[in-house]
Amino acid sequence: MPSPTSEAVRVAVLADSDTRWKWGALTARRIAPGPVALTGFLLRGRATPTARQLAEVGADADALYEVTAAGFLRAVADEAPDVIVLALVGGGVQALLHGLAALRTPRRPVVVTGYVGVVYEKLADGLLLRHGADLVLANSRQDAERFRAVYEGVGADASAVTEAALPFLGGAPHRPEAGRDTLVFAAQPSVPVTRADRAHLLRRLVEHARLHPRREVLVKLRSRPGEHTTHVEEHPYQRLAERIPGGTPPNLSLVHGNMGEVLDRTDLLVTVSSTAAMESLHRGIPTAVLTDLGVREALGNHHFIGSGLLTSFDRLDGGHRPVPDPHWLAGQGVAADGRYERAFDTARERLAELLARPAPPPIAPYYTPATAPGYLPGVLARHRLGPDGVPLPGAAGEREIGGVRRVVRDAVRGAARGAYRHGVQRVAPVIRRVGEL
Known part of the structure; x- marks a missing residue:
């Protein structure tokens, strides 16, 4: 030492x-x-x-x-x-x-x-x-x-x-910028597990990007193929993206990097149940937790019951932005009003x-x-x-x-x-x- x-x-x-x-x-x-x-x-x-x-x-x-x-x-x-x-x-x-x-x-x-x-x-x-x-x-x-x-x-x-x-909560509070419209999907290594479920999420992200060509859609990855995190990732999104018919649209990118830095340019954080949702909420970034694959313990999104954040790609495609429930937030330790520094x-x-x-x-x-x-x-x-x-x-x-x-x-x-x-x-x-x- x-x-x-x-x-x-x-x-x-x-x-x-x-x-x-x-x-x-x-x-x-x-x-x-x-x-x-x-x-x-x-x-x-x-x-x-x-x-x-x-x-x-x-x-x-x-x-x-x-x-x-x-x-x-x-x-x-x-x-x-x-x-x-x-x-x-x-x-x-x-x-x-x-x-x-x-x-x-x-x-x-x-x-x-x-x-x-x-x-x-x-x-x-x-x-x-x-x-x-x-x-x-x-x-x-x-x-x-x-x-x-x-x-x-x-x-x-x-x-x-x-x-x-x-x-690791912190960073500057969310401030919309003129001309910036960025959706970030926080991927997880083992949620969901199956290839079909992961392909569904990627397909909906591709469709969302094509539906909103002026919006930048980022798939924030945790690891590269061959790397491991806490959980095994059997079906990396990088591999699934290679099989998208016609390829991915130009406004969709798969990215790595520090989550805090990615959140600096995020206007909507979408996830199934990633802890990145807590980082996003702490900074006041609009946050959505997907129900496309159900609300299930195996997915972890049941944790967000009562949060006001549960929604689907169909609703996001139509412009919906969830609003978090303040009482739910108060119990989660994500307050960005100064209390966090005393936590x-x-x-x-x-x-x-x-x-x-x-x-x-x-x-x-x-x-x-x-x-x-x-x-x-x-x-x-x-x-x-x-x-x-x-x-x-x-x-x-x-x-x-x-x-x-x-x-x-x-x-x-x-x-x-x-x-x-x-x-x-x-x-x-x-x-x-x-x-x-």
Whole structure:
């Protein structure tokens, strides 16, 4: 880790994808009670971000390494950060909590975790896998209430739940510009899942662009073919666009880039259920959540029931612009009236209190070998940790040290990831279709 000043809080952020890295790094800076010396760790796996993805999310660190779970635990034991932010899927959080509990260090770090965006699925599963952290951050008042209800409902301590907000909200308020008319569709890697559903959305975007030739229509993509984010993308829009009869119209483009910068020129944000809707609402940009494929838990758009944002392409084609319900907005942590800047005060104060204690209390996850003997060992084993949280023999490989380019662009591992992703995106769907015949 870099050598901090005497006042700096030493924070280690462990993330398993580009979006979680963004959430973790920005959260660390939002809640730290003072200057931060931030070291980033990328968990080695199928979703380890590329250099391009890291540059696009716009979250930096003083140093950045790629590690296994065992390598991260070793780094913690060697370098003793003050705070650890676990920006991982639930199983990863649970494994690292047990791994950290098994470490024998003079003073254990304070552990923070949470969710990268809208929580619309696996609420109980994800929350119980995160139980044991000192702070479990909720991105809104509504989420904080739901989180506490889950913990209390199973008899678990709910005191770690702390209301905050999404750390990447911001940017200038929306201001219409004369001559500018830009619709942005915020694509998601796994929503919807099927090729038919994704083709439907792209077809409607193409039709909308042709119906409104003076409007710029941007399809904001999360990744390039072969790259992964948190979820597997079996049917990239880039591939589907190649099959559009007659090609895409000149006023429709597929774009990458930092979402905040794309929103700077957005006049209407359209999505199925992307967290980009929260960024858009925070800035006062007209926002639409699609019902074309139904309002379903599998899509995540059920989260927006009561928001006033649910609509269809037919209505958008006719000029409809949804108006958000103010009461719904008030519970979502997206207010752009000054309250957002205070949204992290409670988390910052609680973190300062924990850091000021002589020693944090022992890590006590809800899941233990006694409470979940048929579940927990498998969760730990996926990260090569034993039932006691100790790395299995041979799990602690050497940590790579170097700049981000060396970490994420190693030729051998990059080729292996590419082969794996090709199998997931191109070969596996074919096998599944053959099996269905």
